[in-house]
Amino acid sequence: MDKTLPEILDELLRRAASTVAGRETLLRYDHTINFEVLDGTPFHVEIAGGKVDVSDSEADPGPISEVYNIISKEDALRDWFGGKCRYSDLIHEHRMYPQASHTTKRHIDNWIVKLVRLGQGKPGLRDLY
Numbered sequence: 001m002d003k004t005l006p007e008i009l010d011e012l013l014r015r016a017a018s019t020v021a022g023r024e025t026l027l028r029y030d031h032t033i034n035f036e037v038l039d040g041t042p043f044h045v046e047i048a049g050g051k052v053d054v055s056d057s058e059a060d061p062g063p064i065s066e067v068y069n070i071i072s073k074e075d076a077l078r079d080w081f082g083g084k085c086r087y088s089d090l091i092h093e094h095r096m097y098p099q100a101s102h103t104t105k106r107h108i109d110n111w112i113v114k115l116v117r118l119g120q121g122k123p124g125l126r127d128l129y
Contacts, residue, residue, distance in 0.1 A: 004041075005077050006056045009035075013026075014119070015120075015121070017052065022115065030048040030049065031047055031068060032044060033070060034059050035077065037074050038071065038073045040073075043055060072095060072097065073095065077096075080116065083120045087112075087113045
């Protein structure tokens with residue numbers, strides 16, 4: 001049986017946390033990210049004080065400055081988590097829709113993308129150029 005999306009993300013974030021760069025990145029923000037899966041079950045991740053908690057349910061409502069929403073279908077999230085597509089490509093292809101307050105959007109986008117890439121064992125985007 002395939003792993004659920006929360007299980008996959010939890011594994012990626014645990015792998016990221018096993019690296020120095022991952023631990024430093026996890027400590028950068030305390031934030032909740034809701035994943036609204038249009039054709040599946042919603043889930044969320046809470047990261048606070050460098051600790052990760054992935055849950056297979058929606059998070060309780062919170063201030064927009066502390067909660068970030070990503071809306072997508074399951075196949076797009078599997079493509080991203082599995083390293084088949086980049087986050088930015090999924091947005092460009094209209095397969096993923098991140099939503100947050102204007103001031104936090106870019107920071108949180110970069111943050112979660114870096115954590116997923118570290119979990120995938122891929123270099124940071126800055127390291128590629």
